[in-house]
Each structure stands twice: as structure tokens, then as C-alpha cells.
Amino acid sequence: MRDYRNSVYRPAAFARRAKSLKMGNTLINIKNHSLNFAISHKGISLEPTNPFWYKFQVVSASFRNFLPSLEYGEHESNFFKLLTNQQQSYFEQSLQDVPKNLKVRFHGYTLQDIKARPGVIATFHSGSFRMIGHYLAKNDVPFALVVSKNGMQKENELVNMKYDSQKIEHLGFNLINANDKNSLLRINRELRDGKNILVYVDGNTGTGDDLTSRNLISIPFLNQHVKVRAGAAFISYLSKSPIYPVVSTRQWKRVPCLDFFSPILPNKELNRQIFIEQAVSRIYKYLEKAVSKRPWQWETWLHLHAHADIVNPIAEQISESVNTERKKKRLVRFNEEDYSFFNITGEYFLFRKRDYQCFGIERWLYRRLEQIYRKDYPFTVPLLQRNHMKDLITNRVVLEI
Template structure:
């Protein structure tokens, strides 16, 4: 539910605040419709399905040099490893240990399915002190490394240890692990996404990202992460409901809230909405992420 009586849900309030932060040209009254689309789009889906996928755009991957394949939480991210496996693409997956534990059943099903194809060899954990050595082993064995660029995974770095990149109409602080691995292992980065047309799903690759000659480490880290999030922005700028992460950006430590003088909490302003927090009614300002109890 988006709201109960005149009280919007806390999840909707945060979703709307994040949407406004990165897409401020959207009218406030559009947010409820987009949120409902988002809720419907991200309903749980069975791991096994009869979806029709076109993979012509990735036909070069099985014989390509080992790359870091980057996924995003765009609704079909649970299926894409299966599609890669079905197309005989060899890969390991690097992910957060807590995420792996939370989705143990899905991960086990994915492992079983991929093992039937002989494609997924192992899961690497991001907090493993030897993860770099294991990633190097993956590369030397001729396998790709599959990693999510967004979402609640990876190390809990402070903002100071992250990279600030442009994203849609604002900026976002992102972890640089993908770029660091690419730099150290000299592996190119290949972003992956999907589109839908006439009931058919199309898996495609973005432009390959690699270090330029004489490019410094810091310049490459920033440029590569900027390109990865520009690719993501291009996928959601016209269909924002596709991105799962709108709901939990506040727990990813990926933005700074601007300082402000106490805002006007008048409900005559569209940015203010009724919500209930800790069983008390109040007003939430979606522009400044602040709350006032009634």
C-alpha cells in the first residue's frame, strides 16, 4: 500500500524523496504512479521461468577475453546469470557475504542450474582477504567475473573512501571496487542490461571500459565508475521504476543531504506529505529528508 487514509507509508516517502533528488523535473503528483509501477515491476519472480530471451548481442562473450561483467538491479538481474550460463559463458560471481546468506535458497538454485551447464564455478565473497588472488585465479582460468555495481553489497566504506560521480541530475557516491579490480588485474569492464520488446527480452552489452595508455590509477577509477553509472542512468531515465534501489538508497551511504534552515512543513507545499513514524503521525519533507511530529 502507498498510503492508509491520509498517511503515506515510510517506504513511499523515502522512495519519493530519492526520486526527487535524482529526477527533480518529475512532478510530485507523478511519484505515486511511478511508485506503484515500481511495486508491481519488482514483485518476486520464480527463478525458473519460460521467458523468451534474445542473446544475439552477447554472442561474442563465450570466446572473449576474461572481463568484469557488471549487472544492475533492473528487475531481471536474477535471471541474467542463468542466461549467461545457458549461452556457455564461463564466470564466477563476486558478492557480499550477507547478501549471499540472505538469498541462500536462490543462490543454491542458481549454482545447481549453472553447474548443469558447467559455467558457474564459484562464489567469491567481497570481504574475503584473499579476494584479489581468487579474482586473479578466475581471470587466469579464462572465466569472467560477475559483479553488481549498485545495491546493498560490498564493503561499508565512508563517503570519503568512495568516488563521487554524476548520476541523472545529481551525484552519487559509489564504491570503487570494480574499478580497482579492473585496474589491478588489467581486466576490461563490460556493463550488461536488458530491454523488452513485444514480449521478448533482449540481453545486451554496453561499451567495453578499459584503461587508456598512460591513464593514471585515480583517473581510471573515476572515469570507469562514471561510465558505469552513466550506463545505468541511460537505462532508467525514461523508466525510473525499473531500478530497485530507489527504495533503499538511504542505507547505502551514497549521498549527502544539503544543510537547511528548518523547512516550511505546510501541507500546502507539494513536497510535504503525511506519514506515520513510530506510531505517531507527522509530516515528511521529501526535499530535505526531514520529519516533524504533529
């Protein structure tokens, strides 16, 4: 077996050669190739050769960091439920009308209040998130949708498919490019004209490139912090418009539900930055309650690694077995709770889940990790030590059983 002591995996090389999933490296980016997912997860074996392997491991890392109470054994089922929910959401966007079983709950106000005082409708990519726009349109609530530059064409096609020209004209419906430097001016104009602004606050774009840096803040979310765009609160403060937080979920038997939570009113007596941080944190608290109960409802788990701010590092909680009968052999297993490995376009990586770090490794080591993971060969501690793979034991990439 080849000596890998000078490999990029060595502990001393971690900080120097590690690639972070949050760096946006094209090799590491998650591609949304599950839109046509229509297979029950019961018949799928998530092995390293499975096309969903990489995506699952990254989502599992976010489950580990943000929801440590979720047992590792539940990660896979929640991952496939997430993909199923994503598929169902895309199916629902083509429905001709709002589903009859849609539940809508207003907490302390009514739809008429939104019509009477237009504001920023702040929501997330959770549950049946497309239902929010459809519900507003069905009830003749004028609104403009803020969307990234990359999504403009797709959203325009959806609108044209969903509504006829008369309905679009009646609503005065517009799409606003979030990346346009003039987007803030357009948003203010739409608000003055009596329209609401629908914003997905867990999107990865800000309102205008010139506002991007000051639009990014870190707020508490579940067990960690997350870096989010503060555009919705920024707009509210400048325009003196209320924020209407909305969270879409699926109830029992996947019944779609929209919760319109209490409005957040701009307070000019507060420092702008303080208001923004308080408002955004409050919006995410509503999402937090839904996600902690049913993690699979939030589509952004697929991209959360790009926005994660790890402030509460979770120590490895794995304890090795002390089975004396097998102690003589000192067999090992792969520590899949804390590590994984990828093969992406011919490059090989060891993945550390606690901080989303990827370490480039050579092909032969990747194959050994795969063999250990599959239990294809009875690898032991002495065998790894003899073949210069002691680092795998030291760093708990493999665990003695």
C-alpha cells in the same frame, strides 16, 4: 492545542535534532517487505496508515531530487510499477529456462568475445536483473558472482534450485563474499582461471572491508550525484581485465532485454583514480538513459536515499492559489510535494524531502499534520498562528490555498 514552541521541530532545532535517512538509523531503514507484492495499485489508497506509506515517501523524495522533470502526480504510479517489477523479477528467478522472449543486444562485440577474454561484468538491479546470470549460464560462460555477506545463503539456495550439480561444476560457479578481506585475491584468482566476475555495481558493499573507504566515490547521476562503490573498476585496473557493462530493462509489454555495451578497457597510462572515476561514470551513464525513460525499472530507488549526494538542491516550486473567494478563510493544505510525515514504531517524524532529513515531532502535532493532509478539518492560517503552529507556514510545510 498544545504549545510546541520548544519542540524539536522549531527551525532553530533543524540542524541539531534532525535525523538523516542516510545515517542508517534502525528506525529509519527501509525494510524490503514488498517481495510478495501482488496487488494492483489501482485498488490501493496510499494513506498514512498504509504499510507502503513510508516507503513511497522516501522513493518520492528521490524522484524529486534526481528526476525533477517527473511530475509529482506520476510518483505514485511509478512507485507501484517499481514494486510490480520487483515482484516479477523474483518470479523470474525460479524459471527453469531463460524466457523465449528475452532480447539480447551486443553493442560492438559478441558473447564469444567475453568467453575469449574474461572480465568484470558490471550490471545493476534493473529490469529483469536475474536474467543476466541465467543467460551466461545457459550459454556456458563461466562466472563467479560477487555478493554481500548477508546475501550469501540466499544466492546459494537460488543456484542450487536453478542448476544441478553437473551444471554448477561445469561452470565452476562460485560465490564471492564482497565483505571478506580476501575477496580481492579470490576475484583475481577466478579471473586468472578464465572466469568472468559478475558484479552489481549499485549494491551497498565493497570488495573487502579494508578497501571500503577508497572504494567509495561520488559521481554525477541524473540531476544529482550518488556515492557508489568503485570495486568493479578497481578490479579491472589491477587485473588488466575489461569491464563489460550490462543493463537489464523491460521493453514494450515488459519484454526482458539485456544490453551488453562496449567494453571498457583498463588504461595503465591513466592514473588509477582517474580511470576508476571515468569507468564508473560511464557505466552509470548507461543506466541513466534507461532510468530517465522508465524510472520504475530500477529497484535501487528503494535504497537510493542511503547513497544520495545532493549537489543540486531543488527549490520548492509550489505557488499558492490566489482565489479571492477563499482568501478570506485562508485555508491551508499539506505540502506533500516537499514534505511528509511518518509514524515508525511509536516515534513520530516530519520528513523534508529535499535533503532526506527527519525531524522528531510529538504525537499531537503528527495528528494535526495528518488532519491537514486528509482535509479532515478546515484549518486556516489564523488558526495555526493562534495555536503556535506558525512554523508550519513559515517553512512551507503547509501552503495557503
